[in-house]
Amino acid sequence: MxxxxxxxxxxxxxxxxxxxxxxxxxxxxxxxxxxxxxxxxxxxxxxxxxxxxxxxxxxxxxxxxxxxxxxxxxxxxxxxxxxxxxxxxxxxxxxxxxYLPVSSKDNDEMFRQLLSIIDSIGNPYLKKLLQAFFVEDKAFIELFRKSSAAKTVHHGFIGGLLEHTLSVTKLCDYFCTAYPALKRDLLLTAAICHDIGKTKELSLFPVNDYTDEGQFLGHIVMGCEMVGEKARAIDGFPELLKQQLQHCILAHHGEFEYGSPKKPSIMEAVALNLADNTDAKMETFTELLQNVTEPGWQGFNKFFETNVYQTKID
The missing domain is CATH 2.40.50.140 (Nucleic acid-binding proteins)
Incomplete structure (x- = not known):
């Protein structure tokens, strides 16, 4: 074909x-x-x-x-x-x-990279929490690796959730080198977990549509609940650390108007919001230009609320 x-x-x-x-x-x-x-x-x-x-x-x-x-x-x-x-x-x-859209990147390699980052986490409680999801929970891992990151807009393909999560985590890792005040273990754990609720919010392909739970609660609330559940199963998990991690997830959309239950109150939450927004916008623009045949003005785009332009260098 x-x-x-x-x-x-x-x-x-x-x-x-x-x-x-x-x-x-x-x-x-x-x-x-x-x-x-x-x-x-x-x-x-x-x-x-x-x-x-x-x-x-x-x-x-x-x-x-x-x-x-x-x-x-x-x-x-x-x-x-x-x-x-x-x-x-x-x-x-x-x-x-x-006919099912699939990430252009190798799923196995992306997951290996994610596990490597998890291995680099020093805080024992955060590391155990990440391992509880991404090493021990086989049902979750299967869903996570097959899920899309959205119904439309960006990363709306099989493996999209993994690809988006890895990109956001890498951006956050760079932020930690540029801004040493950031707590790397907390920020990277939040980045890896920020969209895990999408495994429940969206059904798998070929349907890739909102579930009842997704419509009623949304991935942000569900992700916060999932993290809380895993943390409670880890003996001695510090309550304040759990709250800070959950806050990052709750605030990762940044603004109330974008569906964020909380606005960022800690530096790590601000960094996560910026990384998430950056990757979403860059991927959206990338997908927008996939079918462009000629550089130049491409017309008005509702997502960016402006006329978009495909760069050309003479």
């Missing part, structure tokens, strides 16, 4: 892709069309069905796999597929593994 990452303007598309999103919309002239996001393991691409009631357009919805015939075009500097025919496929016609 031709993977989305290899699409170029002018290409003919005649293959099976997963429908990640489908929405009915209306043109300025009042004509209905479908706006569709097609997905395979290499990425996503915007698609349009301009004649939704026409011959050759079957009924389908997300997350169906559909046999698509169309042409790749470029619109406002980004790839778009003009779909002429679309047929919902039956099980057995496709290999699902080809």
């Amino acid at each position: 031709k993977f989305i990452k290899d699409f170029k303007p002018g290409d003919r598309v005649a293959d099976i892709y997963m429908c990640k999103h489908k929405q009915s919309a209306t043109t300025k002239n009042g004509k209905e069309y479908y706006s569709v996001t097609l997905q395979d393991k290499t990425g996503t691409v915007d698609a349009k069905i301009w004649e939704p009631g026409g011959a050759g357009i079957d009924e389908f919805d997300a997350p169906d796999c559909i046999d698509v015939f169309g042409e790749v075009t470029s619109f406002n500097g980004a790839l778009q597929v003009n779909v002429k025919r679309a047929r919902k496929c039956s099980e057995g016609e496709y290999d699902l593994s080809l």
Whole structure:
């Protein structure tokens, strides 16, 4: 099959892709069309069905796999597929593994790096807590390594939670070298644990949607509870240390308007918020530019609330 990452303007598309999103919309002239996001393991691409009631357009919805015939075009500097025919496929016609987005980085290597950082933690209580999650809890480890970090926006792929966690932890480790006042053991433990609640907030692919628990509580509260539960099982775990760690998790979104139950009150919480925000924004911009065909202005982006630009150097 031709993977989305290899699409170029002018290409003919005649293959099976997963429908990640489908929405009915209306043109300025009042004509209905479908706006569709097609997905395979290499990425996503915007698609349009301009004649939704026409011959050759079957009924389908997300997350169906559909046999698509169309042409790749470029619109406002980004790839778009003009779909002429679309047929919902039956099980057995496709290999699902080809359509689930997966981190481009090696999962085993990322997890080895995370375990190496855990080994470097000196505080015995924090080290035991991390080992309770990432060495001893096999069910948690399986979920953590398969989970995405989000439904949309950034790291929304298998292994995304691990990739995001490792990046945030590495940024925090650098902060500790630049700002020696930071307590490295506390900050790195908080970084490694800051999004563990997402293993409960989001279901695994191919669904990758919010669970009931995720809707009611959210990953921040659930992560705080998970850390508290593990800490209580460790004999003699200092109460103040537990509270500081939980505070970092509760405050890692930084502002109330961004869903943070607390604003950062300690230096480590500020550092974690900055690292989390940095990695989220850099990955979001990276994913935004994946399907850009030409450098220059790419149009208004709702997440960044500005017109975004693909850098070009003459």
